[in-house]
Amino acid sequence: MVKDKRVKILEAAITLFTRQGFHQTKLDEVAKQAEIAKGTLYLYFKGKEDLFVQCLIDGFEKSMDSTREAIASSESTSVRLSKLLDLQAELFRHNGPLIQQFIQSGVKISSNAGASKRFFAMLKEKVEVVAEFFSECVKNGEFSERFTPLQMALILHQIFDLNLKFQMFNEPPISPETYREMLLDMFQFKKPAKPLRRKS
Numbered sequence: 711m712v713k714d715k716r717v718k719i720l721e722a723a724i725t726l727f728t729r730q731g732f733h734q735t736k737l738d739e740v741a742k743q744a745e746i747a748k749g750t751l752y753l754y755f756k757g758k759e760d761l762f763v764q765c766l767i768d769g770f771e772k773s774m775d776s777t778r779e780a781i782a783s784s785e786s787t788s789v790r791l792s793k794l795l796d797l798q799a800e801l802f803r804h805n806g807p808l809i810q811q812f813i814q815s816g817v818k819i820s821s822n823a824g825a826s827k828r829f830f831a832m833l834k835e836k837v838e839v840v841a842e843f844f845s846e847c848v849k850n851g852e853f854s855e856r857f858t859p860l861q862m863a864l865i866l867h868q869i870f871d872l873n874l875k876f877q878m879f880n881e882p883p884i885s886p887e888t889y890r891e892m893l894l895d896m897f898q899f900k901k902p903a904k905p906l907r908r909k910s
Contacts, residue, residue: 716754718744724765728807732762762808763829769805770832773797777836781843787852791893794840794866795886802870810874837863844897853897862897869893 722743726735737758741748755761780793837860844859857865869892873883884892 715744715746715750719746719751719754719761720765720768723761724804724808727762727765727811732758732811737761762811766805766808766829767832769801769808770829770836773801773804774832774836774839777839781839787847788890788894790843792886792890794843795869795890795893798866798870799886802873806870806874837867840866847897851899854899857897862893865896866893 719740723735723740726739726743730739735758737751738748740761741751744751751761755764776797777794780790780797783790783793785793840863841859844853844862847853848855848859853862869889876883
């Protein structure tokens with residue numbers, strides 16, 4: 711099956727933006743990587759800023775559908791949390807470096823106000839959807855009220871940013887499985903330790 715030209719452009723752009731950064735990537739290079747004429751690129755995107763933000767939006771749209779599906783399943787809280795972490799890990803691999811560039815470059819990259827507002831709206835929506843999952847877990851007694859559901863959702867959303875910091879210091883990344891155990895330890899009720907019986 712021949713890939714849609716828009717898809718090819720997005721895939722090429724994500725590769726180049728991730729490897730070279732926003733400012734060092736030229737649209738000529740994106741067109742060459744996507745095997746299209748540069749003029750064709752402008753049929754789908756207004757310019758480099760628009761293309762960059764659309765790369766972010768594309769990753770979030772794919773992740774959002776899968777997130778809703780994972781939360782709506784009838785599986786256990788632990789399994790659903792694992793799925794949410796796997797999805798967040800995949801989003802991190804897809805969008806992590808781009809999100810960092812987006813935040814660091816701010817307005818310089820966000821010249822397309824409509825696209826950037828849409829990105830932040832999607833980000834807010836996703837966090838709120840995950841917060842509903844944690845709210846359910848608190849109500850049914852599986853998680854404590856140590857954190858609010860929204861705080862839990864934000865912790866889950868941001869946790870893979872730690873792996874970026876680990877990379878900076880040449881430390882190995884933490885796996886989704888380890889993060890799951892960390893979050894369960896943070897969020898679940900702690901059972902009081904049984905007192906030791908004295909030997910008579």
